[in-house]
Amino acid sequence: MELFPDGAHVRLWSRLHGTYLHADEDGRGVTTSPQRAALSAAWGVHRLARGGAAYVLLRSAAYGRYLALWARPAPAPAPQGHGGHPVLRAFDDPDQDDVLWVAVRAAGDEGDDVLLRHGRDDTSFVGVAGDSDNLDTRRAHWAVEVIPPRRRPPFFPAPVPVSSPLGFTRRVFYVMTDYNGEYSSNSFRTFEFKGRSCFQLRATLASLLNKEIHTNITLCVSPGSKGRLTPLLVDLPCNNEPIAIIVLITGSPDSAALELVYPDVDA
Known part of the structure; x- marks a missing residue:
C-alpha cells in the first residue's frame, strides 16, 4: 500500500x-x-x-x-x-x-x-x-x-541529571562495524550499564572502543537478527532487559552503507 x-x-x-x-x-x-x-x-x-x-x-x-x-x-x-x-x-x-x-x-x-x-x-x-x-x-x-526525513542527523540529547539510576541495570552487547558497515555476530562484547542515559552510554562505549571524540560515533539499536537498525536518539527504556548496540563512525562510508533514516518528528 x-x-x-x-x-x-x-x-x-x-x-x-x-x-x-x-x-x-x-x-x-x-x-x-x-x-x-x-x-x-x-x-x-x-x-x-x-x-x-x-x-x-x-x-x-x-x-x-x-x-x-x-x-x-x-x-x-x-x-x-x-x-x-x-x-x-x-x-x-x-x-x-x-x-x-x-x-x-x-x-x-x-x-x-x-x-x-x-x-x-x-x-x-x-x-x-x-x-x-x-x-x-x-x-x-x-x-x-x-x-519526512531529516537532512542531517539530529543533535544528540544532552544528559539529564538524575539523583540515582533508579534501579535500571542492564547488560549491553556491543560491536563496531567495519569500513563497509558490516559486523560479525560473533564479535559482540558485553558490559553492565547502570541507568538509562543514552549520552552516558555513548561516552562509555567510546571509552571502551578507545574513541577520543565520542560525538563522532553513532549508536544503533539492533532489534533482532532480522530487524533493521534504529539510531539511538532517546534514553533507554524503563526496563532491565539486555540491549544490543551497533556502533559506527558518524559520516563514514559504513554509516552511508547502513542507510540510516532520521525522521523529522517536528515536521
Whole structure:
C-alpha cells in the first residue's frame, strides 16, 4: 500500500480519538497519546514479502522493536496492561509471524484511513486500548501520516541529571562495524550499564572502543537478527532487559552503507 513506503517513517493517528500510536517508555508495550512531535510516535516501515503475500512491519523509531501481536499460550493471561493489544518485540526468526501486518482500507471510510490486520490472525487489529472489543467500530481506523526525513542527523540529547539510576541495570552487547558497515555476530562484547542515559552510554562505549571524540560515533539499536537498525536518539527504556548496540563512525562510508533514516518528528 502506497501509504506505507518501505524505509519511510509514519505516524498512526486515530481519527476517532485524536491520538497517536506511541511506543511505551517501558519499551515493551504500546499506548496512545495526543503528542505528535515525539520519536515514540514515529514508526519505521519495513515491507516484507513472504509466501506470495505482502506485509507491513512497523519498527519503533524510539526503541527499535517491532509492533507485534501478543500471542499468549492458553491458559496463561496476557501481560498486565496489555490485554489483547499489540506489544513490542524483537524480530529474530526468519519464520516469525507475530510482527506481520496487512494494511487494508477501512470499510465505509471516504478518506485514506486504514485497518492494520494481523498477518496470522485475521480477526486481530491494531486498535485503541480501552475501547469496545467490537472490531467493526472506528477504534481500529488509523490515518497514516508520512514523516519526512531529516537532512542531517539530529543533535544528540544532552544528559539529564538524575539523583540515582533508579534501579535500571542492564547488560549491553556491543560491536563496531567495519569500513563497509558490516559486523560479525560473533564479535559482540558485553558490559553492565547502570541507568538509562543514552549520552552516558555513548561516552562509555567510546571509552571502551578507545574513541577520543565520542560525538563522532553513532549508536544503533539492533532489534533482532532480522530487524533493521534504529539510531539511538532517546534514553533507554524503563526496563532491565539486555540491549544490543551497533556502533559506527558518524559520516563514514559504513554509516552511508547502513542507510540510516532520521525522521523529522517536528515536521
